[in-house]
Amino acid sequence: MSGDRDPEVESAPTPLWEVLGLALPLTGLVLLLQYLANAYSGTFADDDASHYINGLLIHDYLLHGLGRSPISYLIWFHSHYPLVGIGHWAPGYYLVEALWMLLVSTSLHGTLVLSALVTTTLALVVYILLRRRVGWLIAMLGAVGLVVSPIIQNGSMELMLDIPVALTSLLAALAYARYLRAGTAGSALLFGVVASAAIMIKGNGAALALVPPIAVLVTGRWNLLRQRNFWLPVPVVLVLAGAWYAITYSQIAAGFRYAWGLHYMLVALRANSAILYHGVGPVVLVFAAMGVFDTLRYRRGDPTWAVLVALLFGVWLFQMIAPAAIQDRYLAPLLAPVFCFAGIGLYRVARRVARRGLLPAVVRPALVAVTALSLVPAALSANRLPDNGYFAAARLVRKLVPAQNPVVLVVTPPPGEGAMISALASIDPARPSLFVVRGSRLLGGGGYNNSQYLPRFSHVQQVIHAIDHYGIPLLVFRDDRRVGAWEHIRQVREAAFREGSRWQIIARTGPAAHPVIIMRLRENDQRVADPRALVRLSGPKALLSRKQGRR
Numbered sequence: 001m002s003g004d005r006d007p008e009v010e011s012a013p014t015p016l017w018e019v020l021g022l023a024l025p026l027t028g029l030v031l032l033l034q035y036l037a038n039a040y041s042g043t044f045a046d047d048d049a050s051h052y053i054n055g056l057l058i059h060d061y062l063l064h065g066l067g068r069s070p071i072s073y074l075i076w077f078h079s080h081y082p083l084v085g086i087g088h089w090a091p092g093y094y095l096v097e098a099l100w101m102l103l104v105s106t107s108l109h110g111t112l113v114l115s116a117l118v119t120t121t122l123a124l125v126v127y128i129l130l131r132r133r134v135g136w137l138i139a140m141l142g143a144v145g146l147v148v149s150p151i152i153q154n155g156s157m158e159l160m161l162d163i164p165v166a167l168t169s170l171l172a173a174l175a176y177a178r179y180l181r182a183g184t185a186g187s188a189l190l191f192g193v194v195a196s197a198a199i200m201i202k203g204n205g206a207a208l209a210l211v212p213p214i215a216v217l218v219t220g221r222w223n224l225l226r227q228r229n230f231w232l233p234v235p236v237v238l239v240l241a242g243a244w245y246a247i248t249y250s251q252i253a254a255g256f257r258y259a260w261g262l263h264y265m266l267v268a269l270r271a272n273s274a275i276l277y278h279g280v281g282p283v284v285l286v287f288a289a290m291g292v293f294d295t296l297r298y299r300r301g302d303p304t305w306a307v308l309v310a311l312l313f314g315v316w317l318f319q320m321i322a323p324a325a326i327q328d329r330y331l332a333p334l335l336a337p338v339f340c341f342a343g344i345g346l347y348r349v350a351r352r353v354a355r356r357g358l359l360p361a362v363v364r365p366a367l368v369a370v371t372a373l374s375l376v377p378a379a380l381s382a383n384r385l386p387d388n389g390y391f392a393a394a395r396l397v398r399k400l401v402p403a404q405n406p407v408v409l410v411v412t413p414p415p416g417e418g419a420m421i422s423a424l425a426s427i428d429p430a431r432p433s434l435f436v437v438r439g440s441r442l443l444g445g446g447g448y449n450n451s452q453y454l455p456r457f458s459h460v461q462q463v464i465h466a467i468d469h470y471g472i473p474l475l476v477f478r479d480d481r482r483v484g485a486w487e488h489i490r491q492v493r494e495a496a497f498r499e500g501s502r503w504q505i506i507a508r509t510g511p512a513a514h515p516v517i518i519m520r521l522r523e524n525d526q527r528v529a530d531p532r533a534l535v536r537l538s539g540p541k542a543l544l545s546r547k548q549g550r551r
Helices: 007-011 016-036 047-065 070-080 092-103 108-134 136-148 150-156 162-182 185-199 203-219 222-226 233-253 262-280 282-297 303-321 328-354 360-380 390-400 414-426 460-469 487-498 531-538 541-549
Strands: 407-411 435-438 474-477 503-509 516-521
Touching: 016 108, 016 136, 016 150, 047 070, 047 092, 047 108, 047 414, 070 435, 070 531, 070 541, 092 108, 108 136, 108 150, 108 162, 108 328, 108 414, 136 150, 136 328, 136 360, 150 162, 150 262, 150 328, 150 360, 162 185, 162 203, 162 303, 162 328, 185 203, 185 233, 203 222, 203 233, 203 303, 203 328, 262 282, 262 303, 262 328, 262 360, 282 303, 282 328, 282 360, 303 328, 328 360, 390 414, 390 474, 390 503, 390 516, 407 414, 407 487, 414 435, 435 531, 460 487, 474 487
Parallel strands: 407 435, 407 474
Antiparallel strands: 474 516, 503 516
């Protein structure tokens, strides 16, 4: 392999000033892409809303709840902002969020900056890896290509866990490469700790369990299996992450969209192949395949690249085996090794073409330009977030909700509940002070995340009675007349029509064709909130049952 390398590039370290100098424009690029995607005008509305609430919960506990039982504080917080998802997700990244909020801001915009910095760090690691191997130009292409790929863009414009998992997985892989070089217990321990961090961010970090066996297979270093320190990461991960997942697996499995087995593997193979193809384009995939082949062919070199092969195949196999769901963001941990190997493949092609008489100074920039242009269609296909009107509605609610009865019922299509809860929590000056009641909880429900939704009541009068039972004075409503829409939305629409003189529309926000409507319920606006009843309604059922069982 040594005869096919560029020793001058390979041996050149990446100066710190170069990395720091690149960090600023890369961060600017990520922030620009967030702005163009309208991320700063919308609100969190999907899993990101729950991720925000989870970080906010820990932040507020550290500021105001120390000395209280964490479980009691969680129940109290969840009853106000019923979107806490700790248990379904591990708390690792929420601790990072909480520290960021303590240092910077609890605003939705502040957490988007955190997402941007995580993406930038991931791109910088890709740059450093490629810089020493193929030079700054191809390394720059790898870093920028990673940032503009739609999978990474979509993860950067929201507060999601997949890019943090991608970053920690890449760092864990580099720690394992260090173990392959040094063979020390300390390097094995480091891999176990970083791998545990990835797993404690999200369950798909468990793909790292496949890295050591695949790395042994790629390098042919079967003797490692006889070394005690090879197995050291296993007890480390079991201690740091295993207990958490043993306790919470039933909650996690409740959210699986598929069942274990061959059928899912075939479905995932087709779907994930299409996602990857559209996510990076055919040119990058061809170059990446060449880079992987080159690494497998010359496997006696730097173990870093063998471990990156293991990470790539480990993530790919894990996403075909674990039947949680099929989404483009789940492939985020694949993107860093894909762009690294694409850089290797491009570099090899440039060298081979140059040997035929063309100057490297011409060939390499030309191939970089072609590859960069091939990324444009995919980059432009990233999502753009609509301004859904929920944040404006949240500001109005804060002004209009009665001080003695600070309760609001949210009756909207599914994304609206999370959007309103996260928006209201972000602007609550005495958090948690406002009780947000989910329409899907009071008036409907069924299954994890209402996946088996059924309306709770069959008659509109029962719906009115349930709302009045809790004395709810304010309602945020967005209509949904689509086939399969939640039935309680229709029921509330009919209730408002039936009691038109009592249900007073006081504001509209969002698009005129599909507004968010704020209604005041007369009589209820004169009542006083009953915190105990609201805790029983919106608190986490499992924890409430456990707490009552101990009494």
